[in-house]
Amino acid sequence: xxxxxxxxxxxxxxxxxxxxxxxxxxxxxxxxxxxxxxxxxxxxxxxxxxxxxxxxxxxxxxxxxxxxxxxxxxxxxxxxxxxxxxxxxxxxxxxxxxxxxxxxxxxxxxxxxxxxxxxxxxxxxxxxxxxxxxxxxxxxxxxxxxxxxxxxxxxxxxxxxxxxxxxxxxxxxxxxxxxxxxxxxxxxxxxxxxxxxxxxxxxxxxxxxxxxxxxxxxxxxxxxxxxxxxxxxxxxxxxxxxxxxxxxxxxxxxxxxxxxxxxxxxxxxxxxxxxxxxxxxxxxxxxxxxxxxxxxxxxxxxxxxxxxxxxxxxxxxxxxxxxxxxxxxxxxxxxxxxxxxxxxxxxxxxxxxxxxxxxxxxxxxxxxxxxxxxxxxxxxxxxxxxxxxxxxxxxxxxxxxxxxxxxxxxxxxxxxxxxxxxxxxxxxxxxxxxxxxxxxxxxxxxxxxxxxxxxxxxxxxxxxxxxxxxxxxxxxxxxxxxxxxxxxxxxxxxxxxxxxxxxxxxxxxxxxxxxxxxxxxxxxxxxxxxxxxxxxxxxxxxxxxxxxxxxxxxxxxxxxxxxxxxxxxxxxxxxxxxxxxxxxxxxxxxxxxxxxxxxxxxxxxxxxxxxxxxxxxxxxxxxxxxxxxxxxxxxxxxxxxxxxxxxxxxxxxxxxxxxxxxxxxxxxxxxxxxxxxxxxxxxxxxxxxxxxxxxxxxxxxxxxxxxxxxxxxxxxxxxxxxx
Amino acid sequence: xxxxxxxxxxxxxxxxxxxxxxxxxxxxxxxxxxxxxxxxxxxxxxxxxxxxxxxxxxxxxxxxxxxxxxxxxxxxxxxxxxxxxxxxxxxxxxxxxxxxxxxxxxxxxxxxxxxxxxxxxxxxxxxxxxxxxxxxxxxxxxxxxxxxxxxxxxxx
Numbered sequence: 001x002x003x004x005x006x007x008x009x010x011x012x013x014x015x016x017x018x019x020x021x022x023x024x025x026x027x028x029x030x031x032x033x034x035x036x037x038x039x040x041x042x043x044x045x046x047x048x049x050x051x052x053x054x055x056x057x058x059x060x061x062x063x064x065x066x067x068x069x070x071x072x073x074x075x076x077x078x079x080x081x082x083x084x085x086x087x088x089x090x091x092x093x094x095x096x097x098x099x100x101x102x103x104x105x106x107x108x109x110x111x112x113x114x115x116x117x118x119x120x121x122x123x124x125x126x127x128x129x130x131x132x133x134x135x136x137x138x139x140x141x142x143x144x145x146x147x148x149x150x151x152x153x154x155x156x157x158x159x160x161x162x163x164x165x166x167x168x169x170x171x172x173x174x175x176x177x178x179x180x181x182x183x184x185x186x187x188x189x190x191x192x193x194x195x196x197x198x199x200x201x202x203x204x205x206x207x208x209x210x211x212x213x214x215x216x217x218x219x220x221x222x223x224x225x226x227x228x229x230x231x232x233x234x235x236x237x238x239x240x241x242x243x244x245x246x247x248x249x250x251x252x253x254x255x256x257x258x259x260x261x262x263x264x265x266x267x268x269x270x271x272x273x274x275x276x277x278x279x280x281x282x283x284x285x286x287x288x289x290x291x292x293x294x295x296x297x298x299x300x301x302x303x304x305x306x307x308x309x310x311x312x313x314x315x316x317x318x319x320x321x322x323x324x325x326x327x328x329x330x331x332x333x334x335x336x337x338x339x340x341x342x343x344x345x346x347x348x349x350x351x352x353x354x355x356x357x358x359x360x361x362x363x364x365x366x367x368x369x370x371x372x373x374x375x376x377x378x379x380x381x382x383x384x385x386x387x388x389x390x391x392x393x394x395x396x397x398x399x400x401x402x403x404x405x406x407x408x409x410x411x412x413x414x415x416x417x418x419x420x421x422x423x424x425x426x427x428x429x430x431x432x433x434x435x436x437x438x439x440x441x442x443x444x445x446x447x448x449x450x451x452x453x454x455x456x457x458x459x460x461x462x463x464x465x466x467x468x469x470x471x472x473x474x475x476x477x478x479x480x481x482x483x484x485x486x487x488x489x490x491x492x493x494x495x496x497x498x499x500x501x502x503x504x505x506x507x508x509x510x511x512x513x514x515x516x517x518x519x520x521x522x523x524x525x526x527x528x529x530x531x532x533x534x535x536x537x538x539x540x541x542x543x544x545x546x547x548x549x550x551x552x553x554x555x556x557x558x559x560x561x562x563x564x565x566x567x568x569x570x571x572x573x574x575x576x577x578x579x580x581x582x583x584x585x586x587x588x589x590x591x592x593x594x595x596x597x598x599x600x601x602x603x604x605x606x607x608x609x610x611x612x613x614x615x616x617x618x619x620x621x622x623x624x625x626x627x628x629x630x631x632x633x634x635x636x637x638x639x640x641x642x643x644x645x646x647x648x649x650x651x652x653x654x655x656x657x658x659x660x661x662x663x664x665x666x667x668x669x670x671x672x673x674x675x676x677x678x679x680x681x682x683x684x685x686x687x688x689x690x691x692x693x694x695x696x697x698x699x700x701x702x703x704x705x706x707x708x709x710x711x712x713x714x715x716x717x718x719x720x721x722x723x
Numbered sequence: 724x725x726x727x728x729x730x731x732x733x734x735x736x737x738x739x740x741x742x743x744x745x746x747x748x749x750x751x752x753x754x755x756x757x758x759x760x761x762x763x764x765x766x767x768x769x770x771x772x773x774x775x776x777x778x779x780x781x782x783x784x785x786x787x788x789x790x791x792x793x794x795x796x797x798x799x800x801x802x803x804x805x806x807x808x809x810x811x812x813x814x815x816x817x818x819x820x821x822x823x824x825x826x827x828x829x830x831x832x833x834x835x836x837x838x839x840x841x842x843x844x845x846x847x848x849x850x851x852x853x854x855x856x857x858x859x860x861x862x863x864x865x866x867x868x869x870x871x872x873x874x875x876x877x878x879x
Binding site: 071072073074196197199200201203204205206207208209210212213215221246263264265266267270336337338339340385386387388389390416418419615616619622623624625626627630648649650654655656657658659660661663664 | 738739742743746749750751753755756757758759760761762763765766768796797798810813814817818819820821822823824825826829847848849851852853854855856857858859860861862863864865
């Protein structure tokens with residue numbers, strides 16, 4: 001999703017937590033321990049806390065403070081597995097807390113969690129285990145090596161046995177060792193074996209507390225409406241009718257939004273409906289979707305940033321045996337997490353508490369400090385379960401908005417965006433145009449490839465320091481520069497165009513999702529132009545890349561690639577190296593009619609390096625694919641007169657169970673490489689594999705998303721020249 | 724004052740009769756297991772049972788329910804054997820990801836399995852396709868429902 005380099009080095013996350021009296025959030029209590037999930041607890045004693053991640057109490061309660069926030073990706077479970085593996089305890093016995101701002105990852109996103117936490121969390125567990133062994137050795141006057149750590153107990157050479165809790169006080173007095181031994185893969189008891197998620201029980205019981213579920217004594221609930229045109233502001237407001245609604249207690253205003261506050265959300269909604277607001281729509285009042293695409297089309301020619309190159313691709317194309325080019329187009333996409341945007345805040349003269357789901361806890365805290373004028377250390381952010389992230393909660397503007405409303409009242413205020421507000425005021429995955437041109441040899445293989453991306457640089461707004469010196473956004477390299485293929489000559493250009501009237505943002509697999517649809521579609525076109533089987537064509541392109549070749553061969557074999565299919569059916573393949581993982585995907589579709597797509601079967605082979613929890617890798621790919629199919633077929637956002645035209649699930653369509661694939665098979669390739677990211681890989685694979693399957697059935701290209709767009713006509717943008 | 728039968732208890736609430744059941748549950752009674760997703764009965768995360776049938780509580784005004792109908796929410800099925808079987812199946816195959824839609828999915832699945840103990844894939848899709856999941860857990864929801872049917876011995 002975002003370039004890795006904007007993420008802080010792992011070492012920065014390892015500060016020690018607040019110690020005695022620190023106010024932290026027990027995000028979940030595992031199955032069997034308690035159903036009182038999501039309750040605030042006081043960290044009564046610091047006990048034995050050798051690092052920011054682990055606390056062992058003399059009561060034998062082992063608490064793990066997790067740096068990355070849980071939003072469905074299973075990171076709580078895999079993080080606990082990593083620490084429990086080295087510490088020598090049962091993961092199911094662990095109490096879990098979400099780290100407060102400053103104590104955990106500054107950002108959860110970009111499929112980087114497993115990559116960045118693989119070593120630090122294991123080291124944290126090993127450090128604690130080593131100190132417990134040392135404490136036991138001192139008691140028994142033996143060598144620490146003679147003390148075995150297993151299942152929460154240290155056992156001595158003479159059969160002595162003490163629980164970790166009994167040793168906690170002694171261990172706490174020891175210096176923290178710098179270098180500790182980690183297990184070898186052959187010694188793993190947890191890593192690499194399937195484990196049930198630790199957060200499932202509270203979620204199936206309906207007891208998990210998401211941000212929207214937070215109940216603070218004395219809280220009121222606000223329904224929010226912001227100016228429907230980005231850049232506009234509130235004009236005249238008549239509050240009379242709204243204040244007459246039973247239960248309404250206040251109408252609040254900030255420059256671009258209003259909030260009707262009531263005893264409960266329905267009264268607030270009625271109050272908002274009754275409120276008479278005139279909007280001053282501002283400079284974007286005439287923006288429509290066509291204006292955004294016209295702007296992008298302007299970037300197809302003229303100056304651009306040279307993002308990456310090797311060899312002389314233009315020369316190679318000029319002198320090639322054949323030439324082929326295509327233009328691809330992708331729309332704005334919304335996130336629409338199932339949990340609509342919300343935030344609860346209590347601003348007081350001397351401090352502030354925030355309860356919300358966020359992928360950027362520090363940013364959320366810092367913006368509240370700016371709005372309220374309070375020092376950062378007076379602001380407590382209590383991270384809640386996230387009802388879907390997908391990049392949406394890498395934005396924190398809803399926390400800023402809550403703070404601006406919340407500072408106007410004395411009581412705790414929960415703001416809830418209606419689904420309509422959530423979609424129309426979303427920050428969208430950008431629209432893009434991509435122009436590719438290839439020079440081809442006699443057999444039809446690439447001699448040189450030029451690729452121009454036209455669109456915004458999301459990182460420029462989100463993290464300006466992430467923009468390279470020449471104005472390039474590294475996120476655009478996923479699926480383009482970062483690829484399993486080696487081109488004899490290559491040139492990637494970026495013509496930056498920031499669209500009017502919308503704010504663009506991250507989205508599940510944004511760079512890879514964008515890049516792979518284009519590149520894997522184009523390679524499929526080249527294969528068919530050369531009359532070579534698309535798998536065989538790719539096999540030749542990755543013949544020197546064993547990990548890519550292995551996933552391609554496995555997916556082809558498992559999917560029955562090349563075997564006969566019923567009428568109106570076809571298969572499409574996509575191959576990728578993205579987020580540190582290799583994935584090959586074969587989609588099999590049936591198209592009884594031109595506008596009727598049924599996904600019969602999906603087969604994936606994945607090599608994501610060392611696997612922590614294999615079943616959750618499979619779950620992420622299954623879910624990621626379905627998220628990606630939703631976007632490939634539906635999910636487009638359009639604008640008219642500056643306003644977003646889709647506002648709820650009846651106009652903004654999401655894949656349902658009856659449209660989901662009948663079957664998804666995910667095959668894991670054993671690997672000892674470092675763990676790669678997985679949360680976004682399936683999403684990135686979905687559109688190209690589906691488009692290539694549809695192309696196989698219809699004998700036409702699908703270069704425009706959504707795939708069923710009437711713009712995907714047989715002629716399309718196709719252009720072929722024999723050189 | 725309106726009287727409602729919720730999870731075996733008679734409850735009096737003082738709200739306008741047009742208030743959807745969802746907001747009475749969540750904001751008046753503090754029962755937050757039932758979720759808000761769309762407000763227009765399109766996504767199913769607010770699913771509860773009224774007299775055993777799945778109902779979208781976001782679009783059901785409390786004034787229309789009456790004092791005799793039996794309302795059951797995700798919090799009210801701790802002792803129900805079908806609910807227990809559904810939860811076990813959900814845990815066994817790790818259906819859950821973010822989990823926000825799952826109370827609604829589980830309520831829809833329980834209603835389906837009480838009506839049809841051994842549903843076909845078509846019947847599963849017919850009853851479950853009103854429940855959206857952005858994490859894309861549909862494959863496992865289908866499998867979990869099949870597992871419940873199998874565990875109850877009604878599936879060969």
